Amino acid sequence: MELDLRFKIAHREALIGLGLAIVHFLWWFGFAYGLGSRPVEEYTYILGFPDWFFYSCIVGFILVSVTVIILAKYILKDVSFEEEEDGQ
Amino acid sequence: MNIEVIIPLIIFLAIIFFIGYWSSKKLESSTGGFLQEYFLGGRELGGFVLAMTMVATYGSASSFLGGPGTAYTMGFGWVLLAMTQVVTGYFVLLILGKKFAILARKYNAITLIDFLKVRYNSTVVVLLAAASMIIFLFSAMTAQWVGGGRLIESLTGMKYTTALFIFAVSVLVYVVIGGFRAVAVTDAVQGGVMVVGTLILLIAVIIAGGGVPNIMQDLLAENPNLVTPYGNEGNLSAAYVSSFWILVGVGVVGLPQMAVRAMSYKNTRSMHRALVIGTIVTGFIMLNMHLIGVFARPILPGIKVADTVIPLVALKVLPAWLAGIVLAAPLAAIMSTVDSLLILVSSSIVKDVYINYLNPNASEKKVKNLSFGMTTLLGTVVFLLALNPPDLLIFLNLFAFGGLEEAFIWPVVLGLYWSYGNKYGAIASMLTGIITYIALHFYNQANGNLFGVHTVVVPVILSLIAYVICSLVIKKTKYIF
Numbered sequence: 001m002e003l004d005l006r007f008k009i010a011h012r013e014a015l016i017g018l019g020l021a022i023v024h025f026l027w028w029f030g031f032a033y034g035l036g037s038r039p040v041e042e043y044t045y046i047l048g049f050p051d052w053f054f055y056s057c058i059v060g061f062i063l064v065s066v067t068v069i070i071l072a073k074y075i076l077k078d079v080s081f082e083e084e085e086d087g088q
Numbered sequence: 089m090n091i092e093v094i095i096p097l098i099i100f101l102a103i104i105f106f107i108g109y110w111s112s113k114k115l116e117s118s119t120g121g122f123l124q125e126y127f128l129g130g131r132e133l134g135g136f137v138l139a140m141t142m143v144a145t146y147g148s149a150s151s152f153l154g155g156p157g158t159a160y161t162m163g164f165g166w167v168l169l170a171m172t173q174v175v176t177g178y179f180v181l182l183i184l185g186k187k188f189a190i191l192a193r194k195y196n197a198i199t200l201i202d203f204l205k206v207r208y209n210s211t212v213v214v215l216l217a218a219a220s221m222i223i224f225l226f227s228a229m230t231a232q233w234v235g236g237g238r239l240i241e242s243l244t245g246m247k248y249t250t251a252l253f254i255f256a257v258s259v260l261v262y263v264v265i266g267g268f269r270a271v272a273v274t275d276a277v278q279g280g281v282m283v284v285g286t287l288i289l290l291i292a293v294i295i296a297g298g299g300v301p302n303i304m305q306d307l308l309a310e311n312p313n314l315v316t317p318y319g320n321e322g323n324l325s326a327a328y329v330s331s332f333w334i335l336v337g338v339g340v341v342g343l344p345q346m347a348v349r350a351m352s353y354k355n356t357r358s359m360h361r362a363l364v365i366g367t368i369v370t371g372f373i374m375l376n377m378h379l380i381g382v383f384a385r386p387i388l389p390g391i392k393v394a395d396t397v398i399p400l401v402a403l404k405v406l407p408a409w410l411a412g413i414v415l416a417a418p419l420a421a422i423m424s425t426v427d428s429l430l431i432l433v434s435s436s437i438v439k440d441v442y443i444n445y446l447n448p449n450a451s452e453k454k455v456k457n458l459s460f461g462m463t464t465l466l467g468t469v470v471f472l473l474a475l476n477p478p479d480l481l482i483f484l485n486l487f488a489f490g491g492l493e494e495a496f497i498w499p500v501v502l503g504l505y506w507s508y509g510n511k512y513g514a515i516a517s518m519l520t521g522i523i524t525y526i527a528l529h530f531y532n533q534a535n536g537n538l539f540g541v542h543t544v545v546v547p548v549i550l551s552l553i554a555y556v557i558c559s560l561v562i563k564k565t566k567y568i569f
Contacts, residue, residue, distance in 0.1 A: 011505065013185055025330075028172070064367060068363055068364050072363050
């Protein structure tokens with residue numbers, strides 16, 4: 001039973017990883033090509049960076065980092081690796 | 089060459105040596121068995137060291153020399169491409185994560201191949217995996233050593249042979265005596281050097297360029313394409329750039345040097361910390377190193393050889409002693425990649441081939457001597473090959489990371505999460521992945537990229553199909569974890 005529970009947690013967290021990667025990709029792609037496909041003359045600049053790059057790569061990176069911090073702090077569960085060895 | 093540049097590099101090497109020595113003391117006093125200690129650091133990596141060793145192993149010569157050099161030529165489109173690597177920071181640990189760590193302990197696995205051996209219970213899988221690992225990693229390693237030699241050559245003005253010799257001896261000494269722990273802890277130091285070096289150089293380059301808005305004006309004046317996502321000649325397509333999500337993002341799950349790290353951590357708290365640190369550090373280095381490449385353009389126009397952009401701009405915008413510290417970063421990146429590959433190939437030969445098939449009852453002492461001996465021998469062979477790299481190696485290196493991903497991604501990931509995956513699926517997927525990858529490489533060279541995406545994408549899909557079909561059709565069985 002112990003075993004099932006640990007794998008359940010592991011499976012859930014692998015799915016979280018997959019989900020985060022998909023959202024991350026959509027954000028990265030959406031801003032890069034959504035804003036970046038306009039003619040260069042229409043670009044606006046934020047902190048000196050072209051807007052598409054600022055949102056896609058800089059804000060995107062910050063958001064992913066914050067998400068990972070929240071995941072690690074509140075969502076991911078601690079499991080023991082050791083009990084298994086005792087059980088054998 | 090400037091002595092002030094060289095002194096920080098020598099101090100850096102001295103610290104690395106000390107860590108090798110310290111790890112060898114740990115090795116002597118360890119109780120967990122020599123193999124586990126030498127090839128996995130006793131499975132007790134904490135969060136910080138784990139994160140840094142993943143980042144540093146993954147961040148190679150291309151992150152610090154080749155990549156920023158290409159960004160110099162192509163502009164922001166290449167920085168966008170480089171940012172696909174941020175995903176590796178969390179993806180590898182979350183996907184392999186807890187299940188891999190639990191199973192690796194349960195199977196008593198020390199190498200990735202140990203894991204595959206128990207999971208698939210097949211000699212063919214083991215030999216196929218060991219062969220692709222040894223061939224591809226060996227080529228990748230040689231290419232990195234050439235990079236290390238060239239970098240020292242360009243910084244010190246020594247002859248290439250001398251430079252390579254210094255580089256080779258430095259790496260060999262700490263890897264041979266200290267094993268995986270030395271590799272991981274030196275990686276942590278090297279990762280720190282990479283972060284600090286990146287930050288210093290970024291600030292210096294922005295100041296030298298007169299601020300970001302100013303640099304942007306210079307770029308726009310030179311060629312407006314440099315600030316678009318499409319590259320300096322408008323030839324970076326969205327499909328091509330996006331396909332790097334497979335090659336340098338999610339596909340990294342299949343690299344053995346990353347997978348082996350996912351079985352070396354102490355507990356889940358280390359893993360959670362590594363997840364956060366790894367993501368932030370990878371993103372920080374990739375974003376800023378590539379930005380430095382682009383920003384270097386108005387400051388130092390007309391550089392022809394991409395690999396020299398970073399060393400040249402560092403020497404231009406920084407005082408010599410600080411340039412020495414900053415240029416320890418690419419050196420650190422190269423060293424931290426080759427050290428991991430060295431210990432991995434050595435573990436594969438000793439554990440996966442010798443102990444598995446040639447002499448299962450080898451004594452502890454014998455294994456120990458063999459491990460030291462094999463690591464030294466491999467290092468020496470790589471050194472000799474790097475002196476004058478044969479065409480075959482350069483050729484194989486082209487396939488190194490893509491080939492490994494094709495070979496391992498599905499047997500590892502589906503082996504972990506899909507009960508119906510079996511050895512027939514694994515064998516089919518490895519063969520399909522590697523063969524179609526190499527074949528497609530030639531097709532793409534001759535005809536342009538199929539579907540406009542990187543060579544790695546189509547074989548990943550084909551090998552997935554092969555894995556699923558063969559697992560279901562040939563002796564379908566449910567695997568109990």
